[in-house]
Amino acid sequence: xxxxxxxxxxxxxxxxxxxxxxxDDSVYSYSESEQTTLIKGFALQANSEVLADLDSVHFTVDYxxxxxxxxxxxxxxxxxxxxxxxxxxxxxVNSAIFNITGATVQADTAINYxxxxxxxxxxxxxxxxxxxxxxxxxxxxxxxxxxxxxxxPDTLIWSESWRRDLPGYxxxxxxxxxxxQGDIYRILNYNGYxxxxxxxxxxxxxxxxxxxxxxxxxxxxxxxxxTDDALYMLDADGVLxxxxxxxxxxxxGVTWHSVLGAYDDRVLGVVHGDDGYYHDEYPHSDGFTMxxxxxxxxxxxxxxxxxxxxxxxxxxxSMIVGGIDSDGKVLNDVWGFDGHRWGKINNVxxxxxxxxxxxxxxxYYTYKPLKxxxxxxxxxxxxxxxxxxxxxxxxxxxxxxxxxxxxWYKGGTTLSQPSHMPKFYGAQAFVQFExxxxxxxxxxxxxVVALTNSWECPYIxxxxxxxxxxxxxxxxxxxxxxxxxxAPVY
Numbered sequence: 001x002x003x004x005x006x007x008x009x010x011x012x013x014x015x016x017x018x019x020x021x022x023x024d025d026s027v028y029s030y031s032e033s034e035q036t037t038l039i040k041g042f043a044l045q046a047n048s049e050v051l052a053d054l055d056s057v058h059f060t061v062d063y064x065x066x067x068x069x070x071x072x073x074x075x076x077x078x079x080x081x082x083x084x085x086x087x088x089x090x091x092x093v094n095s096a097i098f099n100i101t102g103a104t105v106q107a108d109t110a111i112n113y114x115x116x117x118x119x120x121x122x123x124x125x126x127x128x129x130x131x132x133x134x135x136x137x138x139x140x141x142x143x144x145x146x147x148x149x150x151x152x153p154d155t156l157i158w159s160e161s162w163r164r165d166l167p168g169y170x171x172x173x174x175x176x177x178x179x180x181q182g183d184i185y186r187i188l189n190y191n192g193y194x195x196x197x198x199x200x201x202x203x204x205x206x207x208x209x210x211x212x213x214x215x216x217x218x219x220x221x222x223x224x225x226x227t228d229d230a231l232y233m234l235d236a237d238g239v240l241x242x243x244x245x246x247x248x249x250x251x252x253g254v255t256w257h258s259v260l261g262a263y264d265d266r267v268l269g270v271v272h273g274d275d276g277y278y279h280d281e282y283p284h285s286d287g288f289t290m291x292x293x294x295x296x297x298x299x300x301x302x303x304x305x306x307x308x309x310x311x312x313x314x315x316x317x318s319m320i321v322g323g324i325d326s327d328g329k330v331l332n333d334v335w336g337f338d339g340h341r342w343g344k345i346n347n348v349x350x351x352x353x354x355x356x357x358x359x360x361x362x363x364y365y366t367y368k369p370l371k372x373x374x375x376x377x378x379x380x381x382x383x384x385x386x387x388x389x390x391x392x393x394x395x396x397x398x399x400x401x402x403x404x405x406x407x408w409y410k411g412g413t414t415l416s417q418p419s420h421m422p423k424f425y426g427a428q429a430f431v432q433f434e435x436x437x438x439x440x441x442x443x444x445x446x447x448v449v450a451l452t453n454s455w456e457c458p459y460i461x462x463x464x465x466x467x468x469x470x471x472x473x474x475x476x477x478x479x480x481x482x483x484x485x486x487a488p489v490y
Contacts, residue, residue: 034063036133037140041088042068044146051078055086056373061142068129069145072375073153080146081105082120087113094132098144101126153483154367155414156398158421162478166464167208168198169474175221176472178428178463182228185430186246187463188213190221197246203432203461204478216249217241222426223259225267225305232267232282234259240269240282252282261305263318263337270299277326279342294342298323298331301357303384304428305337308363308404319345319405321384322356330355330390334405345405353399353408359387362429364460366402366415367483376483384408385417386424386465394423394468424473427465431458436485457484 039061046055051074059070074080081104087096096113098121100106106122113129121127123146131140168176168189175190187198187208195215198208217235224233231243232252240252240259257272266285270293271278277299278290293299302323307316318337324330332355334346346353364383367376384399398411417423433456460479467473 033133033138034140036091036135036138037093037131038063038090039068039087039131039142040090041086042144043086045084045086047083050080050083051075051374053372053374054083056375058375063140066140066142067145068142070147073147073149074374076149076152078148080123080148083123083146084118084120085113089131092134094134094136095130096132097130099128099130103127151482152414153486155482156411156416156479157482158418158477158479160420164204164476164478166472166474166476167200168196168210169464169472171472171474173472175219176464177221177224178430179224179226179231180430181226181231181245186226186231188219188221188224188233188246190215190219195219199246203430203463203476204434204459211247213247225259225262227262227265227267229265232259232262240267242282254280254282256280258300260302260320261318263305263307263339264316268305268318268337272299293326294344296325296329296331296333296344297335297342298333299326300324302331302335303356303359303361303387306361306363308380317404319361319382321353321361321405322359322387324357330357332356334401334408336405347407350407352410353384354395354397355390356384356387356395358425359395360385360424360427360429360462360465362431362460364431365458365481365484366400367481368402383429385429385462386427388425392468394425396423421477422467422473422475424465424467427473428463430461430463432461433458436487455487 042059042061044054044057057070057074058072059068061068093114098111098113100111100122101108102125103122104124111119111121123144127144129142129144131142132138168187170189170191172191173189174192176187178185178187183201185200185203189196189198195213197211197213200208217239220234220236224231229244231246233241234256235241238255238257240254240256241249242252243249256269257277258270260268260270266281266283268281271280271290277293279293280290281288298320300323302320305318305320307318316339319334321334322331332351332353333344335342336345361382361384364381365378366381367378369375370377379402382401382405387395389395396417398416399408400411400415401408435454436457437454457480462477462479464475465473
């Protein structure tokens, strides 16, 4: 038996592992007779008028199911009506005939690849490649599919069918804030005289536990933030309070102008003194001393602060966007914190960000084409949505940065806020990974599954926010970058 590195046949049509030949270290065995009609490789020939790097599109050869296909579909609108191919056979064959039927351009025909290797083929219909062995004792049919996306995979989707009622929503609420404390999601709702705490382990949980909470102070609910071990919130006078779980609250003994966010086990804030504004934190880290805020630093109404590791810094970096400085100016700057100091990090010469207050910032993903091949690489990307513009109107655009906040660009038509989604400010966004299963009713287009039939897909959950009448919006939105719903094939 001759052992060959070929693609593993899986259970159903269009369910094979798509790996590069160079990356596939699996070994499978076929009988001598089967090897006489075996195709080792299949590729499209280069044609820049159709698509750049067309010859690098990877095709899976599924011998057992008689399929040849590109698991990573070509871009929407790609013309596949006149393509040339290159086939690599394991052994010399007598003939390899393409039988084309039902195509949109090419009439039903049969083309012998072994004698007409330069002819174009129309893959818009059904294409069957019939391979006959050199001794004419074996015949094998392969259905050849050149797959093209029906919708743009690089689209950010906020489907109305995924929208849910906001947990804890009450139209009388004057404060509503969602936070993630460790692995627990918590929502505090306040209507001016009573408070309720809602808790869930996942943001899409249909039923959240609800408890009435008696607060010993009048809360600034939008100041609520969480570390893994504690919650923090300001009262109406700026006194910072803390709680382990949202039930029992105690004063931290400090008075702040605003809360910026949480970093590790600390909460960061701004103090308004007699001679200006100062950075503070609670609890104080070793060697910490308060320092005056930098010129142009947002002393309130910046985006929520989020943290991530990146390739440019040693320590975890946190980021806030926009806000209002000590002179009352609405800002369009990005400030980063490395655990010890703040610094403005965006490139002011190329800055496209509008001046915003109370925008929603979260870390998510986009894809970009890899150089020289028809493949796409996932990259961490910062998203900025919502918020109030300097003139008081609400922002309806999405801004993105794949350089950790240094440079930004406005999302195009595929990375935009849909018209059915109301504009907002002061919403909270969280990214939750969920397991998708091939054929599991995910209601999304998907590619051919890889070695396993399930994968982790990150979804965005957007909680509430307020409209231009300062009314709480009663929605929990679920969003996703379309390509992430496709099973990985590389």
